[in-house]
Amino acid sequence: MKDDQIIAFAQLLDPEDERISALLQRVAAQTNVNHQFQIELELRLKKAYKPKGIVFTTSLAKLATTLASILALISLIFFVDWVIRPLMPQSKLASGNIVTPTMAYPEATPTPSEHLNKPSPTPNSTSYSWNGTTLYLQGTLPDSPAEANIYRLQPDQRATLDEAVALAGRFGIQGEVYRSAGDLPGTTDYVITDGKQWMSIRSDHYFTYYADYPNSQVLSGVEINAAEAAANIKAFLKSHGFNFEYKIDSTDMWGKYYITPLTPDGFAVHIEDLRPSGLLITLDDSGQVASVQANLVDYQPIGTYAIRTAQEAWKTLLDTGIQAGKLEWFSSPSGPTREWLRNYPMNQTETIYSYVSSIPSAEAGKTPLIMVGMYMASGNITGLDKVPSNTLVEATGQFVTDGGITKFKVDSWKVTPLTEDGIEGTLELVNGQVTLSAQEGNFQLADVPADIPLPFENAFVAGVRLGNIYDWTSIDNRGGPGGGGGGGGGGLGFYKINFSGTPVPLPTPVPTALPPGQQPTGQKIEGQRGLLRVTIYKQSDGSQRVEYALAPWNGTGSFSYMILEGDLQSLQAYQNRPVDIWGSVDHFNQDGTPVVKVDRYEVPFPDLQFQILKGTQKNVQLAGQPATLFTTDAGRTYVQQTPGGTVDRSEIGHEGDLVLIEALVIPSESLGGYQVLVVFSAQMAVSPKSGQPSELTITADQPYVMEKPQTSAAVTIPPTATVEKVELVYFVSNPQFATGTNTGYPYLQPAWRFYGHYSNGDEFEVLIQALPNEYLLPELAPFISPG
């Protein structure tokens, strides 16, 4: 762990978070690899090492898509996690004066909107400086109602078995009832399935429905016409007894739509992370409902209060010095993802590799639900319920239709030592055979769907390796364009509501520090000394670009690294040598690194040469900090410094071992009375493996050469942001994951919602507390983050 990094990060933290930051750091430091395991793995690696292996043509783009694939996969996992866990029962909502989304209001005309999965155009309107970028307001701010309500959240009641069965009945599921782990620790939810339709039910507010569970992971990537989508959703809701007033909004999640119930006064309820409280519906490629995820809240009115206008909220949004009374989220859009699942022929004996799961019945004495992959298992399933979950089995049997439900009829099975993995590569025809060409090797795939366009780059294939055969289970394109789903938040949260009637002063907002990359440019750099870093980027077209950078020493502390621009060619001979520069910060690149326009420079020690020194090291305390002294075999002692200018606490081998170091002795720099030695590399003077003297050569004087084309460090224009929608909503911290120790804040309060997109396609949302100060307390309301 990088201590200075942690310290720097901790300085940005709420003091209360420093404690948990330190705790994580400590636990990480105490989490050590078992020594025996480490040695054994190293031996295995050495044994498997093939220096003359196949040269792969993986490119930066490939690496990037690999990372994208990883992100997409994570997103899928989290999606599946979110989707599978919640369950739901029959509505028992509207009772007494409790305001509920069901059956409380006449059906309204849904308002489908266009799919927003693309950057919005920047309107030709007034621009505002906001969060280090330019913000545009599309259209005008809406008129504001004088008053709005406050509602009190009602606790969620877990479904009984009968309620769960009744709710499933609304979806036409006539199946057995099972119990699975709930979304909160120590809880269980109901699972009701007929083998095709599947419902997980926690309550009538939190449930998940799949129309075709075995194929629920299939992502068609087909975009449905908005009007058709709205019509289908409307028909579905009506036929399934959802009679509340609602609106329909498309989302930046491919194929998904929010169905948002409206409050009695006609507004949506929003929870965190750009999400309204309501139903998230996924449509299949025919436009029919494939899944429903419910997150509904139950509430009752408390009273009516005056609110701030949209204009006042807009001013608060623009004032980045104000963080309380504000909540911000942003998210990267998910592009169209296409996935194919392995389709096995019916009524033919097949051997498949799949994970087995067993879900106990909710009723005593009944058999558990045995699933082989996503299919119900029948036939010779004796003993499968005893197999530990997460066990991969080799099962032989047939896919059969039983009452219209596809099941896997098991003839025989055994636990397999094989493991499932995922390979990213290109699917292509090689000698008439569909082949997956990947870093891991080339694998032949059988039964590849005919609608997969070949060659298919960036394919992510999951399955089991059987020699050069890949027994695949799914193929998707998440390694390519698409993915997304990343995001984050900002703002400190909303103040608690002051119900006393006596106003309480709120603290004056304190301007917050701007994050890196959003700092003002023009900062003067006066004689900053640091180590020069020269990197030559070789472009694919044979050309090259030379980048000059400085790792400042003992500077202003503002920057730990800066890229230099100007007439610097003569500096190329001074790689890793100290340089003094004068100039100013011209801009920040996309990584937030300052780019300095250099007015002039000096090389303070033009004759400084790298040396290979032999000696011993010793750890000491120097000037109040740990440091490492290096004493040459000639008896000269130095204090070690990293090329970045910080005290080097590294030690090779054990204290007192004879080591070789590649270093610069800096004439004018000292610490604790010792001359500074900048260390670039080091090794044991005697190889611990061979017992032979080792050699160390000077390489630090050579510019780094990168063979891959790099993104230019030239000016990167930050994405602009456009507010596309301003509306009054009610906000409540998502109660779905409330626990006994954090029940959140039980009020739905009015908030101005500013929603839009960055020019790079990311969507964002800012909620501004709409209650004026006289109704607020100087204390932030508890906040429940999405789980």
Add this chain to the structure above:
Amino acid sequence: MEEDCNHGMYTQGQNQPMDDAVLAQRARTDGDAFAELYCRHVPGVYRYHMAHTGNVKDAEDLTSQTFMAAMEGIRSFRGEGSFAAWIMGIAVRKKALFFRRRKLEAPLEAAEHIPTPGLSTDKAVFQLMQIESVSRSMRKISPDRAEALVLYFFGGLTSLEVSQVTGKSEAAVKMLLSRGLKDLRERTSLVLEVEP
């Protein structure tokens, strides 16, 4: 990356990604160079997997898979980002596959109680309990935030490297870290469980 590896190729100034990049280039043809990289990064990779899985068996298995995959794909590392971020990207992928099947097939509670062999001392058991608490707590907060926290604190990545692995901006990563810490404090009993 802070461990002494004693492979005779140890490079100081470890926070300078270029040093690893040079090693990675050598590792294409030099097994010792890869061994050096392994030695440097195995703690971070292992800690990353421990923080997510909470048990030694799975963490060791995933660590093995990560380095095997890294060795197979070492030629694909071109130094665009740090080696630490590159290998942690592989770790993320291996972890994702692991949890993908686990998520579909096994309740988390069951996963948490897989026995952890090889630890016998009280100290080791205590430390294992701590990391299990961390792992459980991470599952209770937003996955994005948990991933950022684990990569940062356990994987030992900088916020910039986390941004490279997760595909988010560095500013976004810092926000995720800040929010994640707050989540851990407010939504979990991690402090009570782990504080001495």
